[in-house]
Amino acid sequence: MKKEYPPIKIRVCEPDLSNLEIEYVTEAIKNNYVSGFAPPVKRFEKEFAEKFGMKHAIAVNSGGSALFIVLKALGVKEGDEVIMPSFTMVASPAAASHCGAIPVFVDSSEQSFNMDPKKIEEKITPRTKAIMPVHIYGEPCDMDPIMEIAKKHNLHVVEDAAEIHGAKYKGKMAGTFGIAGCFSLFANKIISSGEGGVILTNDDSLANALNHMKSYDFNDDMHFWHKTVAFNLRYPALNAALGSAQLKRFDELVGKRRTNAQYYINGLKDVPGLTLFPEKPDTFSVFWMFGLLAPKRDELMDFLAENGIETRTFFIPMHRQPVYQHLQKDERFPWADHYGDNGLYLPSSSQLTSEQKDEVVGKIKEFYQKA
Ligand SMILES: Cc1ncc(COP(=O)(O)O)c(C=O)c1O
Structure with a gap:
């Protein structure tokens, strides 16, 4: 159910x-x-x-x-x-x-x-x-x-x-x-x-x-x-x-996604166990969705949902999909599996307020303090 x-x-x-x-x-x-x-x-x-x-x-x-x-x-x-x-x-x-x-x-x-x-x-x-x-x-x-x-x-x-x-x-x-x-x-x-x-x-x-x-x-x-x-x-x-x-509104909309990402990175960088993905050298990243890897990912998502915060799991890799499994023989995709099993993305709308981002960060911290 x-x-x-x-x-x-x-x-x-x-x-x-x-x-x-x-x-x-x-x-x-x-x-x-x-x-x-x-x-x-x-x-x-x-x-x-x-x-x-x-x-x-x-x-x-x-x-x-x-x-x-x-x-x-x-x-x-x-x-x-x-x-x-x-x-x-x-x-x-x-x-x-x-x-x-x-x-x-x-x-x-x-x-x-x-x-x-x-x-x-x-x-x-x-x-x-x-x-x-x-x-x-x-x-x-x-x-x-x-x-x-x-x-x-x-x-x-x-x-x-x-x-x-x-x-x-x-x-x-x-x-x-x-x-x-x-x-x-x-x-x-x-x-x-x-x-x-x-x-x-x-x-x-x-x-x-x-x-x-x-x-x-x-x-x-x-x-x-x-x-x-x-x-x-x-x-x-x-x-x-x-x-x-x-x-x-291109630059405004891109800029807001980047601001969200910086906000989340600052707020979450000291939470033990989380893996964040800041911008890499030589790239200008637009953080369409703010993704991270989190221990007890499913429990965290459940806790956030109980607090009215919607999140999504990362993609389930294609080699595991019912429609494409038959293409793989013994091959392994450890990193795709790792991301698919442990990743989630946080609310990432361009119009998120600071209060909303604080709420998301605060609830994540609360979850790990209790865990
Ligand atoms: C990586 C990627 N490729 C292709 C698509 C397909 O785009 P659309 O939903 O407009 O068909 C998406 C959609 O979300 C996507 O994330």
Whole structure:
């Protein structure tokens, strides 16, 4: 039986919407702009590309769709392999599976939730078509070795940048390293429009293919003329209007996530037994969710829930999922398991007040003093 808890006082994450979002969406409605073809979508795409200094941004209906159509447009097909971390959200391997390809999992590293670059090369086979680094919880992957390996083996790099709006690795925006970077705009993301996704690329022919694939491959010269079987994965104009308002607030929204993280680090650094993940050298981390490893993780989460504080466990690694277990033989993923079994993330909304963060820190301390 599922345990009953008191009402939630502090949610793990909530969208941060201001008058600007109301203004932009109202404006779209007043102009009758609702479909995926309407001007707010092109405007949002232009603004997103400019923000990241990239040539093309292609907006779609989710981060998962973004990953899927990029792999599909790159020709990933039945029997191919895509290398990615086991410690990720299911949308990363699902993108490969929907192409008929096999996700090949790599363990995380001791220092980071992200895929360990040292363990990638041993996974490359003649069937490998792409590497998909996933920037987990707002920390950019160690991109130099990943890009080097990809170059050496002539593989595409498709970044799963769903959780990483604004993070940088050695001064360069995460999501701009590979042939494509795929972002999510889901309600809990740093830049959100409820649902949605964006693909960044500098490759003109990939951008052209994606624009056709996301919209039934309507022909540019003769509208109802189709050369390939494609999809409707379009991003609706009302979401795009919301997205444009969030983009205007980009630095503010990223800054608030970083402030939360610093607050939690200061408050929790002396609690024995906790493992915190501060920003690493050479990176600008956006702390999409503030994650930590905690002894008695499940009991701690239960105690916080009893006090109206919502938290989430870390991802359950993909090699353990019912849908992907069969892909592993005797292989072990000790770090992915370690994070999955001991990690949780704390309330991380951008609009958290200091009082709320104090309450979270205070309750964690109380739990360990009693324990
Ligand atoms: C790492 C990662 N990849 C992909 C996705 C998929 O994004 P969406 O929910 O927009 O499909 C998510 C979503 O939360 C994610 O965390």
